[in-house]
Amino acid sequence: MRVNILQHTPNEGPGSIKSWADEQEADVYVYHPEVFGKLPKVNETDLLIILGGPMSPNDALPWINQERKLIKELLAQHKPIFGACFGAQQIAKALGYKVSDAPAKEVGWAPVYLQDKTIPGLPDKMTALHWHEQMFEVPKEAKLLFASDLVRNQGFILGNNIVGLQFHFEPEEDNLREIAINDSEYPEENNALHQSASEIIAHGVPEENKQIMFNILNYITKNN
Structure with missing residues (x-):
């Protein structure tokens, strides 16, 4: 299996993915389309992972x-495709749905509630890491x-092979520190969760998040 990962910013890597x-025992290829302008081909992709980033799908960038x-x-x-944050927004936008400002800017740790079993x-x-101020329209x-x-609108599942999440289950402890220290100003302004970068790091990653991430990836790849 070839897993192609699209990484859009240096401090948001694949983590537990x-x-x-x-x-x-998959072959992993990490692409940086914003920097190098390269993307994988369809016929060499068994699973596509689309990670987060500070940009918006509404930005007019080629x-x-x-x-x-x-x-x-x-x-x-x-x-099979999995998208986190910007990645989930890209999936929704590719399907013809809107990405717009969310009702609240969420940066830090907060619960999410399962809506579909x-x-x-x-x-x-579950307790997830949020790092966003926009959201996707859930595809019909x-x-x-x-x-x-x-x-x-925090997550959607399409068929048996597509999942998009507005938040992050994938960071492990070192990834959490990397995200927070390099983007430490982002939580400081208009953050509805009222958490600083240091508080976000001190919270730590819930142990269950890695297994949750594994369960999602197992599901979208099992029939493909």
């Missing part, structure tokens, strides 16, 4: 549109997967 891929073209081609071939092994309530052909207290 890479650990899952290593357990599968590589963002090229990335959505790839997503559309993979959707047509029923290839399609994926086995997910608890009803998809099901709402997660919601939070402040922003309802």
